[in-house]
Amino acid sequence: MLELIVISTLNGVLFGMLLFLMASGLTVIFSMLGVLNFAHASFYMLGAFFGFQISRWLGFWPALLIAPLLAGAIGAGVERYGLRRVHRNGHVAELLFTFGLAFVIEEVVQIIWGKSPVDFRVPALLDFPAFTIFSTNYPAYKMFMLLVSIAIFIGLLIVLKKTRIGLIVQAALTHPHMVGHLGHNVGRIFMLVFGVGTALAAVAGVIAGPALVTQSNMAGLLGPILFVVVVVGGLGSLPGAFVASLLIGLVQTFAVSMNGSLSGAFGPLSPAYASTWLADIWGVTVAQIAPIMPYVLLVLILILRPMGLLGTRDT
Amino acid sequence: MSEITVSAAPPLPAAAEKFKFYGLWLAAAIVLLLLPRIFGSGGSLTTFSLIGISIIFSLSYNILLGQTGMLSFGHAVYYGLGGFLVIHAINILSANKLPIPLPVVPLIGGLTGLAFAALLGWVSTQRSGTAFAMISLGVAELIASSALILRTFFGGEAGISANRTKLLKLFGWNFGPQIQIYYLVAAWTLIAVIAMYALTRTPLGRMCNAVRDNPERVQFVGYNPHVVRYLAFCFSGFFAGIAGALAAINFEIANSAYLGAVQSGTVLFATYIGGIGFFIGPIVGAIFVTFLSLGLSDLTQVWQLYFGLIFIAVVLFAPGGITGLLMMHRPLLKAGTLSRMLPSYAIALLPTLAMIAGGILSLETIVHYTVNPGDDSHIKAFGVSFDAASPYIWAMAAILLIGGYLVARKTWTWVGHAWDDATSVAREKGIAP
Amino acid sequence: MTAAIELRRLEKSFGEVSIIRNISLSVAQGERHALIGPNGAGKSTTFNLISGYMAPTSGNVLLRGEVISGLPPYQINRRGLSRSFQVTNVFANMSVWENLRCAVLWSTGQRYAFWKNIDNLPDVRDRTAQILTDINLTARRDVPAGLLTYAEQRALEIGITVAGGADVILLDEPTAGMSRAETERAVALIRRLTEGRTLLIVEHDMSVVFGLADRISVLVYGQIIASGTPEEIRGNPKVREAYLGEEAA
Numbered sequence: 001m002l003e004l005i006v007i008s009t010l011n012g013v014l015f016g017m018l019l020f021l022m023a024s025g026l027t028v029i030f031s032m033l034g035v036l037n038f039a040h041a042s043f044y045m046l047g048a049f050f051g052f053q054i055s056r057w058l059g060f061w062p063a064l065l066i067a068p069l070l071a072g073a074i075g076a077g078v079e080r081y082g083l084r085r086v087h088r089n090g091h092v093a094e095l096l097f098t099f100g101l102a103f104v105i106e107e108v109v110q111i112i113w114g115k116s117p118v119d120f121r122v123p124a125l126l127d128f129p130a131f132t133i134f135s136t137n138y139p140a141y142k143m144f145m146l147l148v149s150i151a152i153f154i155g156l157l158i159v160l161k162k163t164r165i166g167l168i169v170q171a172a173l174t175h176p177h178m179v180g181h182l183g184h185n186v187g188r189i190f191m192l193v194f195g196v197g198t199a200l201a202a203v204a205g206v207i208a209g210p211a212l213v214t215q216s217n218m219a220g221l222l223g224p225i226l227f228v229v230v231v232v233g234g235l236g237s238l239p240g241a242f243v244a245s246l247l248i249g250l251v252q253t254f255a256v257s258m259n260g261s262l263s264g265a266f267g268p269l270s271p272a273y274a275s276t277w278l279a280d281i282w283g284v285t286v287a288q289i290a291p292i293m294p295y296v297l298l299v300l301i302l303i304l305r306p307m308g309l310l311g312t313r314d315t
Numbered sequence: 316m317s318e319i320t321v322s323a324a325p326p327l328p329a330a331a332e333k334f335k336f337y338g339l340w341l342a343a344a345i346v347l348l349l350l351p352r353i354f355g356s357g358g359s360l361t362t363f364s365l366i367g368i369s370i371i372f373s374l375s376y377n378i379l380l381g382q383t384g385m386l387s388f389g390h391a392v393y394y395g396l397g398g399f400l401v402i403h404a405i406n407i408l409s410a411n412k413l414p415i416p417l418p419v420v421p422l423i424g425g426l427t428g429l430a431f432a433a434l435l436g437w438v439s440t441q442r443s444g445t446a447f448a449m450i451s452l453g454v455a456e457l458i459a460s461s462a463l464i465l466r467t468f469f470g471g472e473a474g475i476s477a478n479r480t481k482l483l484k485l486f487g488w489n490f491g492p493q494i495q496i497y498y499l500v501a502a503w504t505l506i507a508v509i510a511m512y513a514l515t516r517t518p519l520g521r522m523c524n525a526v527r528d529n530p531e532r533v534q535f536v537g538y539n540p541h542v543v544r545y546l547a548f549c550f551s552g553f554f555a556g557i558a559g560a561l562a563a564i565n566f567e568i569a570n571s572a573y574l575g576a577v578q579s580g581t582v583l584f585a586t587y588i589g590g591i592g593f594f595i596g597p598i599v600g601a602i603f604v605t606f607l608s609l610g611l612s613d614l615t616q617v618w619q620l621y622f623g624l625i626f627i628a629v630v631l632f633a634p635g636g637i638t639g640l641l642m643m644h645r646p647l648l649k650a651g652t653l654s655r656m657l658p659s660y661a662i663a664l665l666p667t668l669a670m671i672a673g674g675i676l677s678l679e680t681i682v683h684y685t686v687n688p689g690d691d692s693h694i695k696a697f698g699v700s701f702d703a704a705s706p707y708i709w710a711m712a713a714i715l716l717i718g719g720y721l722v723a724r725k726t727w728t729w730v731g732h733a734w735d736d737a738t739s740v741a742r743e744k745g746i747a748p
Numbered sequence: 749m750t751a752a753i754e755l756r757r758l759e760k761s762f763g764e765v766s767i768i769r770n771i772s773l774s775v776a777q778g779e780r781h782a783l784i785g786p787n788g789a790g791k792s793t794t795f796n797l798i799s800g801y802m803a804p805t806s807g808n809v810l811l812r813g814e815v816i817s818g819l820p821p822y823q824i825n826r827r828g829l830s831r832s833f834q835v836t837n838v839f840a841n842m843s844v845w846e847n848l849r850c851a852v853l854w855s856t857g858q859r860y861a862f863w864k865n866i867d868n869l870p871d872v873r874d875r876t877a878q879i880l881t882d883i884n885l886t887a888r889r890d891v892p893a894g895l896l897t898y899a900e901q902r903a904l905e906i907g908i909t910v911a912g913g914a915d916v917i918l919l920d921e922p923t924a925g926m927s928r929a930e931t932e933r934a935v936a937l938i939r940r941l942t943e944g945r946t947l948l949i950v951e952h953d954m955s956v957v958f959g960l961a962d963r964i965s966v967l968v969y970g971q972i973i974a975s976g977t978p979e980e981i982r983g984n985p986k987v988r989e990a991y992l993g994e995e996a997a
């Protein structure tokens with residue numbers, strides 16, 4: 001039991017930090033540009049596939065650097081030549097643009113890399129168990145993922161607190177309507193923020209790729225969870241996104257490792273009910289409902305706190 | 316009626332206008348009735364049925380997006396649940412020999428959609444804008460994932476099926492042949508379209524528009540925007556349920572794809588491409604997108620990519636959709652200055668087409684090298700055969716694409732100037748605002 | 749007689765910053781009351797507190813003796829209090845006619861009706877036409893509100909505010925940014941439309957204030973420093989120093 005708790009906590013924090021790597025970029029972009037980037041998870045996917053491809057050509061370590069840069073450059077281009085153009089048509093058009101973009105990116109990835117998972121391996125250097133708790137080996141690569149996300153997290157904090165651009169971003173987070181007064185270089189700042197935000201998502205993609213499955217549906221699977229994170233945390237709140245990322249990371253990981261079900265808890269079902277569709281509810285295990293946990297959480301939060309955990313803005 | 320009303324209010328429609336209005340609906344009914352006489356093949360009847368279903372679904376979606384300003388990424392939930400319930404209903408009705416004929420069954424789908432919209436809508440519609448969009452997505456994922464868990468009810472991956480011909484016969488129709496299904500869909504389409512049109516002309520319909528334009532101000536004229544959004548959501552769920560029911564009847568099956576993200580995305584595409592600013596926009600979009608997806612899939616292997624690119628192009632260059640583009644020209648037509656636009660359109664058309672052709676050529680060549688690298692390089696796309704390995708083709712693609720782009724950019728600025736001239740004349744005549 | 753509006757020890761702070769500091773004010777029924785004060789004094793915030801747009805940090809707002817603070821704006825509006833906005837706040841994509849009609853609907857009892865044809869409601873039609881005529885926009889009836897001139901939009905803003913027949917009207921700088929002639933026309937309009945109703949108006953143009961108001965309150969840094977008839981306010985040394993003096997200088 002203790003073993004389960006330790007391992008699940010580690011995995012949950014890891015998943016949560018990965019989520020935050022993406023949610024932080026998404027939140028900052030939302031606060032500054034006013035648009036929720038529907039394609040954010042697609043940049044995560046691009047990161048993974050670029051990472052896979054570059055790993056093949058140059059090895060994992062160059063890929064870890066180049067893939068996010070490449071994805072970030074694409075992100076900056078999308079802001080400069082796409083989003084900026086639709087901006088005057090309002091937020092719905094902006095959101096729809098990124099929605100269309102997500103669709104197109106998925107198609108393109110399918111065309112280039114196919115629909116089946118690609119063989120993105122953990123680099124040999126990290127392919128060993130880091131430590132053994134009780135009887136379980138914990139892979140070194142997962143520790144590496146955790147370290148990278150924590151390093152970036154700290155880096156972000158420093159940038160936010162200590163640099164000029166960080167101060168601008170902070171101001172945008174607290175006073176979103178003031179962003180328009182940034183002066184003539186507002187366009188460049190937007191492009192930079194969008195580029196960095198998407199590059200962060202791509203970092204998550206590169207490091208998650210070998211550990212999870214690198215496949216053309218990975219954006220579609222992760223995207224909705226990511227949006228749940230930002231809504232649960234409170235749209236536009238960076239601390240909220242952090243709390244929600246960890247919360248959802250932990251909830252989902254723990255759910256996956258549990259095997260209980262209602263029938264398990266209350267004994268075997270009376271035969272009269274066993275054949276009806278109630279049996280599905282009765283017999284389902286907690287692990288099976290893990291995928292819907294984030295959405296259940298979303299609905300609960302909306303009922304209890306419509307603005308999200310730490311949200312103040314009504315969009 | 317007071318004197319002031321007579322002088323200040325918009326005139327009530329004259330008898331002739333009313334006649335024209337009802338005539339239009341009548342004409343639509345007659346066209347629907349006669350369509351199978353002209354295109355009677357099984358294939359076209361199926362296509363028409365799909366279009367009818369898509370029209371109801373898209374219009375129901377536009378109650379949210381176009382009328383009330385709510386962008387939903389999960390509208391298929393209500394469509395799909397309507398479909399599933401109807402399949403179960405048909406099975407139950409035929410097993411128990413209940414005296415309910417098939418034409419009434421779509422109503423069960425509608426009520427299912429309504430019930431779930433009423434249940435899930437209150438939470439979803441608390442917020443508007445981006446938050447609503449994200450919530451709709453989350454709720455849709457919740458339902459779609461739950462459907463995979465509740466296997467007995469939703470039938471898992473395979474879905475559940477029913478036999479529509481086993482219900483009470485009506486006028487000797489058992490609804491086996493596609494023509495009978497066509498008439499069933501056509502009738503429901505007409506009813507639903509009229510009902511949704513009527514809805515736009517009620518106090519609630521107008522307050523939906525007000526909520527779309529300025530939810531904040533709505534609160535200060537006595538309305539609760541949350542309630543307005545909620546009611547719009549319920550209506551939208553009802554009509555989506557009817558569409559889903561008709562789809563389930565048409566295919567005699569309901570599966571998890573009915574509820575899924577792709578279905579939600581498709582209705583969004585159709586509605587937006589058609590144009591969300593006018594009532595007929597989604598109708599145009601439904602027809603266009605149905606033909607497009609049927610046609611494109613024959614012409615090219617990567618039709619979904621084209622589909623996405625078309626959608627992005629509409630968002631970028633024609634946010635009013637097809638209908639918006641056409642309606643823009645109405646003041647010019649009235650002012651008689653439309654003819655001034657035609658030369659510049661004609662000039663712009665050529666390089667634009669060249670650019671598109673170059674784009675398609677490059678894309679198909681790339682697809683050849685990535686998707687089927689081992690195959691013969693003589694490929695065929697959009698009915699044209701060419702050699703994807705030939706450097707001449709590459710050069711031609713590049714020239715068409717880049718040259719076309721450079722020239723097209725120039726010509727479209729001319730179009731812009733011609734447009735300004737034409738509208739300023741229309742404005743002088745007091746036609747364009 | 750109970751006051752139309754009464755503010756009791758009203759306070760509002762945003763975070764640390766206290767913007768409204770313990771305001772008490774009473775506006776009698778049928779009175780035209782002007783709220784004046786320098787920019788940033790908290791006049792619009794006071795309107796936001798009264799109309800339910802924001803909840804006060806402490807204190808109460810009473811409408812005809814009933815506490816309304818804490819109620820959402822639409823419920824306050826239904827009780828007969830209507831406000832305009834300093835920054836024009838209309839339904840930009842809808843025609844002038846539709847704008848006014850939406851403002852009339854609730855008060856004519858239509859609620860959320862989805863079974864009535866909106867063009868077949870004589871009551872709604874008459875009221876809308878009346879307001880449209882009152883604000884002199886008959887010629888612009890079918891123009892989308894977003895395409896009106898500034899002065900026309902301000903007139904529409906007032907029209908929407910009074911259309912529901914509320915008997916307590918709050919107008920936030922209705923003539924700001926208007927030319928002399930436009931201002932005069934707007935004032936005449938306000939005078940006519942608020943006949944027999946209670947009016948609380950924020951206004952910077954002193955000739956308008958002293959011409960229109962029965963009573964005046966002066967708000968400076970979130971506090972009411974004086975309240976009285978136009979003569980009393982004109983003669984008040986504190987007011988001259990804090991506010992009117994600036995104008996004279």
Ligand SMILES: Nc1ncnc2c1ncn2[C@@H]1O[C@H](COP(=O)(O)OP(=O)(O)O)[C@@H](O)[C@H]1O
Binds near residue numbers: 785788789
């Ligand atoms: N929502 C808000 N959040 C923070 N500060 C606000 C908010 N609304 C108003 N303020 C501040 O309150 C003060 C008073 O504003 P306002 O009531 O608009 O003044 P007035 O209408 O008298 O010119 C200003 O300093 C303004 O910055």
Ligand SMILES: [Mg+2]
Binds near residue numbers: 791792793834
């Ligand atoms: Mg003000």
